[in-house]
Structure formats: structure tokens, C-alpha cells
Amino acid sequence: MGEVLNDVFCIFPQFNFAMGLFDIYYNANIVKGCTSSKLAELACKAQNVTYSIDPWAVADGGIGRYTISLAIEIPALFALLYLVEWESTTKRIRSTFKKCLKTIKCKKNKKQIDNKNDEETDDIEDDDVAAMTKSITMDEGLHKDDINALIVDGLKKDYIGENGIFHAVKSVSFTTKRGECFGLLGPNGAGKTTTFKMLTGEHDITAGNAFIDHIDISTDRLTALRRFGYCPQFDALLEQLTGKETLRMYSRLRGVPEEKIEGLIIQILKLVGIEIHAEKQVRGYSGGTKRKLSVGIALVGFPPLLLMDEPSCGLDPGARRKLWNVISGAQKVGAAVLLTSHSMEECAALCNKLAIMVNGKFKCIGGQQHLKSKFGEGAEVEIQAGSGDVNEISSNALQRIPGLTVKDKFQGAVKFVASRDTKLADIFEQLESLKMDFPIGGYTVNQATLEQIFLALTKYQKSSDH
8 A cells, every 4th residue: 555655646746855865865774784794684685675776776765766757747847837827828728718618508508698678779789889890890000000009809708607608798899099088888787897807817808809009918918918007996905015115016016117116106196195195004094095096006107008997986076086187187198098987977077988888788989079969868958937937937938949848847947858859059049038028037058968878878787697
């Protein structure tokens, strides 16, 4: 039994090394005792004491088998270590394995997570989204143009579960230019954070591709990682370090020259407004201060692309405004910003272009004014009755302005929603006429808000449980 275990344990380098040292010492002492005289040699032979004159022999007493095992294992284990490191940076093997597993799984179980009631609505693609996808696919010069800091081409992410395949992200395509802020909006479970995690390399890409500063994240992930700053949805901070130590650590990881690190740290601390907390441990920071530090980490090295996943979450209104100024400042010096947020006010203040994501797909894409004009229900009109009668003013307004419907009526005022075909010039003309005929206190005309468009487009979002 002992000989069998001795052979089995040869697969472990530690065992071979330890047994080799032991056998060298043990065999040398036995050889010394048994070969000291003829009488000692006869005594050893009578007691069946085994030893080897040649210490490199494979037989008992020699270390040959341990040496051979180590000679095989050391190159093999180093090769395995290299393969693991290579896989951790490229993820080629994992993605190939998952594709094979997905194919096998699909053959056994073709059931997919789909809501049949919303199937037709979910398949409708907006013409702006289709045009963006086509331009990225067909424009060969897009990758040669330095103006684009981020190009996302048909990005997909599938998860395999007990109920089949869950499509978390479905062929998302967009570009983000230098000096531009692209806002990614959507309800919880729409696929925003999954998109971010694919861009940062945290999750594998099922299909499609993305280029950060014209570097392919699938084939050259390590180089791409150096070209962007990332503020995650949840703070990933070492609580034992101070704010200054945290920024110093990330500066060194980013390769900032040592003589420039201290100046950079002071500059970032001032930018995000936490210089008074610089020497305090992160564990003592409030949630808002931790959020500011996470934004500061993203700014280290001032990369050409900033990925901001809900950066102002947990900040008070004053701190939020200051953070917006920081992000706007980064845009002005040429950085591209990809932003997700649940704050419509934040998107309105920062974003040059917006996309609303529902069930892993873009429902719309474009500038704020374009989205309001295309998807807005129409202008919202509020008339303050003043000393006049609310009902009489309301009925006259409905008669004078075509396409107007009452939205709400309360003490001293009435709200209307105009149809999308009603021109603003006609609304103002009739309101001024109404103001001359009735003693109304005043009126306001508002365009559809981003929040109204968001709610209208995200009502088909499926449950994120899968």
C-alpha cells in the first residue's frame, strides 16, 4: 500500500521535492554505514537493507523517479499557469466553451425567456436605431476616424439558465465621440450595467465587438483597459486606505510617472471636492464621499473615455451639480463620456445624445430635442384662471385650439395636452387671444419632458428575474 501511495503522490511537485531530499539524506547514511566494512556489508544484506550506490538511480534508494517527475511537471505546470493567465486576459477558451455549451443546451431545450404579449412590440426597431446600426456596419472609414473614442458594433450578451437562454443585451450599436456625453437610459434589468461590464472586460461578449480608442477589446483587452476610466455602479474601494493612498495606488497602476503623481492627486481631490477627507480612511467616508472618490479614480490619468455607471447616485443636490461640472470639464478637454443614470435631470444637463434601452435593445437614439419632437405626446399647456371662471376658460380654450384635451383641472388652473400635430405658433396665438378676452392670470407652455418619453418607451420592460 505504501509503494502504491508513493507512486500516486508523485503527481505533486512538493512531494517529489521533499522525498528527493529525504532519500538523499537517508540513502547517504545507509551507504556510509553498510559500506564501512565487510562485516557491516554482510549485516546489511542479512537484514535486507536496501540502498543505492548511485544516488540518481530510479530504483529504491535513488532519487531518479522524483527527478523525472519534477522534470515533467515543472514545464507542464508553468505552461498551465501561462494558459490561465492568457485566458484571464483574453477569455478565448471560456467564450468558446460557452458557445459550445449554448449550442448543446439549445438542442436539448429550445425554450427561451420571452414574453409573448410583448413580442411584437419588442421586435419593432426604431428607424434611428436601424440607421445607427447600418452606419457602423457599412462605414469602413469609421475605425480610421480619430473623433470616435468608442465604437460598439452589434454587442450581444446571453445567459444560459434552467429555462433556456436569456438575452440580456441584443445587438446594441452606437458610437461616442470625443467631447461628447452619450447617455444610456433604461429601467432596472434593461441591460445597461451588463453592457458596461462587457466593455470593461468583466463579462464575456457573446457576439459583436467594441473598440475603445480604436483598440479591439476582444483581441487586445489589456491595451484597451489602459484607455478608459471606470466608475462602477457600486463603489469598489479598499476601506483600509485613505483617499490619497487610494488615488496614489491607482495612479501607479495606470503608469503615471512618479514625479507627477502627487500633483495629479491634489488636482483630482480638488476636482471632486474631497480634499478635506484626503487623509481619512475610506471606511469613515459617507456614501456620497465614496461616490466622489470612485469618480476621482475614473479620472486618474485623464483617459480619452470615461465610463460612468450612475456616478451621482447618493449625492446631495449641491454635490451633484459640482460633479456635473467635473464631467462637463472632462468633455471640454476632449474626453468622451458614456453615462448611465436614472436622473432625467442629470441626462438633460450632461448628455449630447441619448439612447433608451428596454429588454436589452435600444428603443430610440438621438439628441434630446430630437427625441422630444419624435416621441413626445405634444405640448403641455397650463392656464391660470386668475379672477375668471375655470370652466368657461377651459371650454373656450378647447374651442380655439384644435387637438387640445384636458389633462387636469384644479382650483384656479387647468392643464391641457395638445396633439403632436398642433403647432406651437398656433397655441401661443390663441392663448394671447384668450388672454385679451378673459381675465386669466397667465399661462405656461411646456414641451414633453424626458421623463414622459422614458415612461412611455419603458412600459414594456420585462421582469429582470431570470
